[in-house]
Amino acid sequence: MTERTIRTERPWSWKRFFFQWEWLLVIIFILIHVVNSTLSPYYLNINTFIRTPQSFLDKAFIVLPMTFVILLGNIDVSVGSTVALSSVIMAVAYNAGLPMPLAIVLCLAVSTACGLFNGILMVKYKELSAAIITISTMTIYRGFAYVILEDQASGGFPEWFSFLGWGNIAGFPVMLIVFTVCAFLFWILLHKTTFGRSLYGMGNSMNACRYSGIRTDRVILIVSLLTGLMAGFTALFLTSRMGSTRPNVAQGYELEVIAMVVLGGVSTSGGKGRIIGPILAVFIVGFLSYGLGLVNISAQVLLIIIGALLIVSVTVLNVRIRKRKKKIPA
């Protein structure tokens, strides 16, 4: 925490401002658009920029709290299963006669409860790493989704529900608007509140923070709760886009989300990174795969590209950090 504070108080300079990971992301972002539009004649139009985001933004809601989780030095791989479970429960409850607005509330409540359960386990059994807790709850949540819905798909939602995933307000997709609001709130939470500062602190040294009076357990619980809640948002939008749900939805989301956060320059050892990075990464990966989709590149090549991008960016990031550390006298 202290190191961080000192660093932010260094005199502002043009050079440092531009030599940041986030600017690199901006450059990649622009580069992708340039390359994509030269490759495909269908790329460069207003629809691409306004409509396309709703095809990849569903996961982006989890990217926001996952940034917090990773800042703490933790990891959460149960989010995909949380999405599946809450979506399945919402569909079953609606078909059992619950009015849709209440079913939506139920969906968010279930996902928040899932997140909270992870948090309680983490706080209660500190010896266990977050990875093992969420690996087991991942299996359990997905397992319950199968128990509830068995081999069925469930849907038949009212017409207005599809508005969430497909509709527009003033020309902008609902999803994009909601995401912008959420992203803004998370930005404030991380960069303008003491809660946000304590995240950085805990990521750097959990013990130091505990001794200096930060209620670390409470912070962990809040972050888990937020993760669950945002997984619920993902469940809502995903279900709305598909119009029906089944226990195997959102498979592999956890790894995609983690990859985006890391690509966004958040260090997995905790304590370093800003929320703007992962948000940029969401759009980079989204537009990249959309553009490659327009030239009908095969899925396996896309898999290789995304994997390589992840490795290269993290390696570069680490080399940079090491170089910088060497420069600052200890």
Place this chain on the structure above:
Amino acid sequence: MKRSVIGTIILLIIVSFVIPFTLTAQAAQEAAGERHAFVFKNTGNPYGEKQMEGFENGIEEQGFEAILRAPDLPTAEAQIKIIEQLIAQNVDSICVTANDYDALEPVAKNAMQAGIKMFSADSALNPASRMTHVNQADSEMIGRTLIQAAYDMVDGAGQIAILSATSQASNQNLWIEWMKEELKDPKYDDIELVRIAYGDDLRDKSVAETEALLRTFPDLECIIAPTTVGIAAAGLVISDKDLQGEVFVTGLGLPSEMAEYIHNGACPYMFLWNPIDVGYLAAYTATALSSEEITGAAGETFSAGRLGEYEIVDAGDEGTEILLGPPFKFDIDNIDEWKTVY
């Protein structure tokens, strides 16, 4: 120092972008004329590769361009994305092998609003999201044929079991329903269906499930596996345990996967349609729809190249479909000529 680092980063990133692009730059070249897209369930499935191959042949022999796509995981979410990209490219038709019966409805409706002909093949979309469906074989016929095969193998009396794919697979579930229907015939009074197991189309799980079936029901005489991974796993277990002649396997399988077990007697015969023909028929359906020769209503007819004339008929789900024909029977006499084909 710093500048050189940034330089390398940018260089690395540019390189990592440019390489795949140069590889695919040719693919991006626009071809004149109609473009028809085929979206399979997932990549790396030889059955799907053969369907795509048939589709490509059918489209190219008419002088048009075929776009073949498949997500890396068999999910509806991934197919929605691909269809959106195809809509943006303004293709003439999209044929989907659906990963979910209902979940593609919103995006399919968008496609149809954009004037794109939307239909399904192999695994159906719901009637609201498709103009018609290319059905590889009549579900009822598959279900009934498989039970008749089992009846034949156990000589009219004995225990049988079903080893299916995932518990979610809609095709398999429909076929199993028809199997149960067929079993109601008094002719099958001495046949007992002891269990329906799910191997999830995973090798290890299918093998474990088969072993559990054999162990739990020592008198089991026949396993029906209406899925390519399951039937091969069942054949493997029976061969490993030298149970040929005591327990028989039948169902739907790829000839290449099953050649070994048909030769060693674990599987006397099994069925499958020709996936190349499924794709080929879908190709002619695509062009017939886009030239508005047909609209997808029952009673219309069109010609499908080397396969001859086809008629659109009512499907069981209030939509329409085109039936490819009866499933093909593979046995020891013809397996060798097919095992290298697919």
Place this chain on the structure above:
Amino acid sequence: MQNKQMQSKLKSLFSSTENFRELGLFFFIVLISLIIQMRNQTFLTLSNINTLLINGSILSILAVGMMMVLLTRGIDLSIGSTIAFSGMVSALTVSAYPSIHPLVSLLEGTLIGLGIGLIIGILVSRFNVLPIIASLGMMNVVRGMTFVVSGGRWVSAYQMSDGFKKIATGTFLGVNNLIVIAVVIYIAFYYFINHTRTGRQIYAVGSNPDAAEISGIPKKRIICLVYVLMGALAGLAGVLWVARYASAQGDTAVGYELNVIAATVLGGISLSGGSGKVSGLALGAILFAILNNALPLINVSPFWQQAIQGLVILTAVVVNVIVKRRNEYTALVRRNI
């Protein structure tokens, strides 16, 4: 006299923290086996135990590699993809040159896996990339490469030579080859981790990386080594997998890494590094194999299987923590007295 000796022996067994864990796991296995036996008489027959061990052997081989990785506080998510890739390449080789000796195939697969492991090892040890990220990236890349080399095709039983399939179906002194290979690996690994300098250094690096480095242990080399070994074992397992199931496909073993991690954790290997025993690992792998074998045998609804597996894993790790806490507490109390 003898009785008394036995008693004191038992007492000392129970009082030691680490033994307690293994014994607890052992009794849990006995208990669960008895319950299953009551539901299905065929469970504890020789032939079913044989089947169970054959099916569990690939998992236990992988668990050995994963144990070393976890001991150094790492994780490797790429092994499912490595299995698929090495299996696919060796199957393609066999179908092209059927006369190849099976040992060559095994070596080929192992080397491929070793190469993949080396890349991850270098990324983790030299470039300080977090293990979860490095292996996540490689997971994608290797999986994609599997599809690319196979062109979406599968390699089927009839394309493989009999010698190749014999790797998994043949027997050695009446015991299936897979079981033999697994047992040999366990013995070698037991010696390696407990009685060689490098083996002990792995523990040292895991329990306190900084202290290990300061005391002169080549930390980076050790960390790189565990990923190389993990990769090599995954490559070997890939060949075994393909020989066992007589089919190589692009999506082989998707998600299998989580099974391996779960089995390892059941065996008491801590994800925070530095602690865990080979005996525990073996029991964990056996327990996992029993769950996989028995749930279909006692006709548990397929829809419940996943939830049950998750609950068992969570219970096992939580119970582990509680037991450990109680033991530490009693140890403290004893010291006070």
